[in-house]
Amino acid sequence: MTRTKDRYDVCIIGSGPNGLSAASLLAQSGLSILVLEAKSKLGGGMRxxxxxxxxxxxxxxxxAHPMGILSPFFKTLPLEKFGLKxxxxxxxxxxxxxxxxxxxxxxSIEETAEGLGIDGSSYQKLISPFVNNSPHFWEDVLAPIHIPKDPFSFVRFGLTGIRSAKGLAGSRFKEKRAKALFAGLASHSILPLESPLTAALGLVFAVSAHQKSWPVVEGGSENLAKALVAYLNTMGVEFQTNTRITSIAELPQTKVVIFDTDPLQLASLTESHLPGLYRKRLERFRFxxxxxxxxxxxxxxxxxxxxxxxxxxxxxxxxxxxxxxxxxxxxxxxxxxxxxxxxxxxxxxxxxxxxxxxxxxxxxxxxxxxxxxxxxxxxxxxxxxxxxxxxxxxxxxxxxxxxxxxxxxxxxxxxxxxxGGAADLTQAFFRPVARLNPYSTPNPHLYICSASTPPGGGVHGMCGFYAAKTVLKRIDKLKSLKFT
CATH class of the missing domain: 3.90.660 (Polyamine Oxidase; Chain A, domain 2)
Structure with a gap:
């Protein structure tokens, strides 16, 4: 896999689910894309x-891929035609x-509730509104700060989810079975269960299970990456593996660089292209x-x-x-x-x-x-x-x-x-640093799309989707600007 041109509209460093998602949306708009990957295999965490x-x-x-099968962006792609099962x-x-x-x-919410004894009805009241009455749940939850498509449901989710998992479970459930189930779900947050927002992760994973059983990918998770790459090949996206970038000076001529990397790599690869203060803020990111x-x-x-x-x-x-x-x-x-x-x-x-x-x-x-x-x-x-x-x-x-x-x-x-980093109250929404657009940097040619941006970790591609949307809004202007 080697590049065929010396000039591209966009170079993407990293081929995880977000880098590949960004490439997909940008290629759909007719842009020329090069994806660079340090390893011999594409896919990031999908190997x-x-x-x-x-x-x-x-x-x-x-x-397992609860967010993958429900991803609003992956649903728009014909991945099953390219081997995904x-x-x-x-x-x-x-x-x-x-x-x-x-x-x-x-x-089944009802079947799950049956196994929770006297807490079954409380569980149903907690989960049902998000499963049954919110058609835009995933578009609103798997997104940066925005005007929600379903404001009433999203506000309800936010007021409930901002609590700690321990606090919410303690106030809603009386017995250990429901509390244990919610604790297991909320612990995907990798935060202390006394922390604010851990309830949100518990709710997200519960809702996901009531919409789709948590699947695995036939043949291995790498087959999700292979399906994405096969689709991108039909869109003219080019890939270059075994290519570790140590400086953006090593890239071919391009107007935009998108980093599917952690904030530390973004800082180290852009020393002469980003302000020192911004790079220091990247270096303070907590993992x-x-x-x-x-x-x-x-x-x-x-x-x-x-x-x-x-x-x-x-x-x-x-x-x-x-x-x-x-x-x-x-x-x-x-x-x-x-x-x-x-x-x-x-x-x-x-x-x-x-x-x-x-x-x-x-x-x-x-x-x-x-x-x-x-x-x-x-x-x-x-x-x-x-x-x-x-x-x-x-x-x-x-x-x-x-x-x-x-x-x-x-x-x-x-x-x-x-x-992609700790998703606590200070880093859940404003990651990797606090900016109106978290995918942008002070340099209009440089962007970040990894799980260190909203909505955070998980194989869903939504970080890449929103980073690509940002680029598409600016690409025409950038074509007339010199890369600095």
């Missing part, structure tokens, strides 16, 4: 490798508890905790105490809300919990192509302090054994990734932070 044994396909980063499980999430049946998050991840080649499916867990693509391990809240708070204090919140995905149950006949893959990670060097293999496997006795006997081979491994795999994952 799949034989990490353990031959024939076992493991997703290196993103594993979503594999939807019967259940999105199972949340095991000690000595009682697991809490199950299914596509939050990292992750320690494990993949397993398994002799058989995970032997859950509750067999219903075998119908879920994603398992949230951590027990009660109190346990999960303590574990997540400890991580922010620089500690490694003995019983961490573990997010586990079992892709091969729904996609047999991931493993040899009769065998299975396992995927799990827990949150750790940024830059952690601690081996949590035993801790994670012990947490799985808690709810699946005999799990260790199914392991044929294992593979671990420390925070440093993630950063080597993708420099955007600074210190192992996989979601």
């Amino acid at each position: 799949t490798e034989e990490l353990t044994l031959p024939g076992f396909l493991h997703d290196v980063c993103s594993g 979503w594999k939807e499980p019967p259940i999105s999430v199972a949340h095991p508890l000690d000595e009682e049946p697991s809490v199950l998050l299914t596509q 939050g905790p990292g992750v320690f991840k494990m993949d397993w080649a398994l002799d058989r499916a995970i032997p859950w105490k509750d067999p219903k867990c075998l119908s879920a693509s994603t398992i949230h391990l951590g027990g009660t809300m109190e346990e999960i809240a303590k574990a997540e708070a400890d991580v922010w204090k620089g500690k490694h919990p003995d019983r961490p919140y573990v997010l586990l995905v079992q892709q091969s149950l729904f996609d047999p192509s991931r493993a040899p006949n009769g065998k299975h893959t396992g995927y799990a990670y827990c949150h750790v302090p940024n830059g952690s060097r601690i081996d949590l293999t035993e801790v994670i496997e012990k947490q799985i054994e808690r709810f699946a006795p005999g799990f260790s006997k199914t392991i044929l081979a294992r593979h671990s990734m420390y925070t440093a491994d993630f950063e080597r795999y993708n420099p955007n994952y600074v210190g192992g932070a996989i979601t």
Whole structure:
């Protein structure tokens, strides 16, 4: 994959879901696009490798894709025609508890509520308005600050979601089952559950599950990237792999550069093109905790105490809300919990192509302090054994990734932070720095589209979509300006 021209309208550095989404929207407008990728494979967090044994396909980063299947922008692209196949499980999430049946998050609100006992009606009242009465929910939630398409629903969501997950669950639910389910969902925020806005993440993931079961991609997450690239090839987008950019002076002639990178890389690559004060603000960006991840080649499916867990693509391990809240708070204090919140995905149950006949893959990670060097293999496997006795006997081979491994795999994952940076109250809306347009920089030729911009982490491409919209509004003027 090499470029064919010396001049392009737009160069995009990085080929993650946001870089590819930006390329798509810009190419649809007839612009010439070059995407540059440091690795030999395109896709950023959408890559799949034989990490353990031959024939076992493991997703290196993103594993299940609730935001991908619901992405307002991905829905507009004919990705199924280019090989994308979503594999939807019967259940999105199972949340095991000690000595009682697991809490199950299914596509049916009523069925989910049934499993929550006396909190079922409260759960329905909390979730139903966003699932049933808000056709523009995802366009409003997966967007920067804007005038919402459905103002009433969006204000209702905002007033509810600005709370902490612990505060909202404590005020709405009486028993541990509903609280535990909400804690598991909200912990995708990688924030202490006492923090404002964590309720919003809990709501977002609950709503997503009631609209589409959390899918995996047939053949591996890299096939989502391959479908995007195949579509972009038909649009004339060019790609150049094995190309690590150390300065924008290395780029071919272009009017616009879009960075699908973290803020630190943007600052380092643009030393003579951006004001020093702006670059210092980029360098103060906070990334939050990292992750320690494990993949397993398994002799058989995970032997859950509750067999219903075998119908879920994603398992949230951590027990009660109190346990999960303590574990997540400890991580922010620089500690490694003995019983961490573990997010586990079992892709091969729904996609047999991931493993040899009769065998299975396992995927799990827990949150750790940024830059952690601690081996949590035993801790994670012990947490799985808690709810699946005999799990260790199914392991044929294992593979671990420390925070440093993630950063080597993708420099955007600074210190192992996989979601583009801490999405707390100060960085959720104004990221990477506070600007009226977060995708722009003081240089009208330079833009950023990574998960370090709104709406943040997740394989949805919406950061790239909005960055591209910004460029399209300015491209005609830029064509007459000298790149400075």
